[in-house]
Amino acid sequence: MTLKKFKILWIVNQIQPDLSTHLGLSPSVFGGWVHETINSLKQEGDLELGIVCLGEKTLAEYRVSEVTYFLIPQNPKDKRDCLQADVEEVLHRFQPDLIHIEGSEMAFKWRFLKYYKGSKLVSIQGLISVINKYEMGQVDTLNTNYIKDVIFTLLNFINKNIILKRRINAELKIIANTNYILGRTIWDKSHAFALNPQAQYFHCPRTLRPAFYEAEKWKLEKTQPYTLFMGNAQIARKGAHFVIEALSILKKKYPNITLHIAGEKPYAKSFKDWKKIWGYPAYLLRLIKKLNLEDHVSFTGLLNQTEMASYLQKSHVYVLPSIIENSPNTLGEAMMIGTPCVVSYNGGIQSMADNETEALYYRSNDAAMLAYQIHRIFNQPELAKQLSLAGQQKANLTHDREGNKALLLHCYRQILE
Numbered sequence: 001m002t003l004k005k006f007k008i009l010w011i012v013n014q015i016q017p018d019l020s021t022h023l024g025l026s027p028s029v030f031g032g033w034v035h036e037t038i039n040s041l042k043q044e045g046d047l048e049l050g051i052v053c054l055g056e057k058t059l060a061e062y063r064v065s066e067v068t069y070f071l072i073p074q075n076p077k078d079k080r081d082c083l084q085a086d087v088e089e090v091l092h093r094f095q096p097d098l099i100h101i102e103g104s105e106m107a108f109k110w111r112f113l114k115y116y117k118g119s120k121l122v123s124i125q126g127l128i129s130v131i132n133k134y135e136m137g138q139v140d141t142l143n144t145n146y147i148k149d150v151i152f153t154l155l156n157f158i159n160k161n162i163i164l165k166r167r168i169n170a171e172l173k174i175i176a177n178t179n180y181i182l183g184r185t186i187w188d189k190s191h192a193f194a195l196n197p198q199a200q201y202f203h204c205p206r207t208l209r210p211a212f213y214e215a216e217k218w219k220l221e222k223t224q225p226y227t228l229f230m231g232n233a234q235i236a237r238k239g240a241h242f243v244i245e246a247l248s249i250l251k252k253k254y255p256n257i258t259l260h261i262a263g264e265k266p267y268a269k270s271f272k273d274w275k276k277i278w279g280y281p282a283y284l285l286r287l288i289k290k291l292n293l294e295d296h297v298s299f300t301g302l303l304n305q306t307e308m309a310s311y312l313q314k315s316h317v318y319v320l321p322s323i324i325e326n327s328p329n330t331l332g333e334a335m336m337i338g339t340p341c342v343v344s345y346n347g348g349i350q351s352m353a354d355n356e357t358e359a360l361y362y363r364s365n366d367a368a369m370l371a372y373q374i375h376r377i378f379n380q381p382e383l384a385k386q387l388s389l390a391g392q393q394k395a396n397l398t399h400d401r402e403g404n405k406a407l408l409l410h411c412y413r414q415i416l417e
Helices: 017-023 032-041 084-094 107-115 128-134 147-163 165-176 186-195 240-250 274-278 280-290 305-314 329-337 367-379 381-398 401-416
Strands: 006-011 047-054 060-064 067-072 098-102 119-123 180-183 200-203 227-230 258-262 297-301 317-320 341-344 360-362
Touching: 006 032, 006 084, 006 107, 006 401, 017 032, 017 060, 017 067, 032 047, 032 401, 067 084, 084 107, 098 107, 098 401, 107 165, 119 401, 128 165, 147 165, 147 274, 147 280, 165 186, 180 186, 180 401, 186 200, 200 401, 227 240, 227 305, 240 258, 240 280, 240 367, 258 305, 274 280, 305 329, 317 329, 317 367, 329 341, 329 381, 341 367, 360 367, 367 381
Parallel strands: 006 047, 006 098, 047 067, 098 119, 119 180, 180 200, 227 258, 227 317, 258 297, 317 341, 341 360
Antiparallel strands: 060 067
């Protein structure tokens, strides 16, 4: 069979930047790889692309930059779900040859997979059903008399054991009921096999945002000495508390050390910010104060791709302290810029960088080893330069734009033929 023009309906989490601009909304800083993949796929003359996401009070259809977008309303009973009638209407209008579910953790995606009778492909981002085991982040609040620590532990327990259950149930059904799975690492391939050993697995790494291909590469002489950068500190399993503990160790030798943390600032403005008052951000601020590190930690706020690239260029070391990850884009971005990386050994990270050549690894809950690996880069300029160069070379292969586009198109054609 020779495949002619075909139609892909891609079910994604965020409203994409082109549509956000069209609607007069501020584009999201998250999920940049989806937008870049859309831009590359829409150049293919034999492919017509449709994108679905949650985001309107009534079903709306837009045609923007050669892509058809469908915004469907949330289900009143669950903001991560939608109504079956809207799913049926989208499928009727677009008539796809294949639906591509991007991420397996939302109920509205299960509705598309359940109703559609043609070919179905599921991309694994993280796996909530697996990651949920690590949601508590190995935070030690059991031996405390501080009421906020007790409340934080209780809230985390409720989130892990009650709130995430509906998303986990949807994910398990999605993975079990697809014939094709798209992933990037040995970790997601292993868990895909465990959840659905009959499904065919395709390997396709992500394409990063343009700024990280175009930005000037990291140079030791242009960095701010003894500065660390990490990309997320909003939830416990991202492991920022272990970086804070490592920072306390390193401060004894490097009194001018600084940690920059990207993402939303943890300071509460009102009681609407209850997570910042009782949740993990509040716990992190208490830990920083307890260890006398207020002058050594700064929160950058949300960063766009240009700002993120700038922080990576001027930082001495990038740190990825997560308790569990699949293939974090921030690590790929750091390696593409060439920032020397210290990363926790877990999940799919081993598929992204080789230990001692392209990054330095440590056990995720071992703050002392994390501190020592950072110290090695601070103390050995040649090691820093070697990690920088090798990291760039690996990232150029993993995140090759044309290569990844070809892999994804090959996957589509394999399924449809």
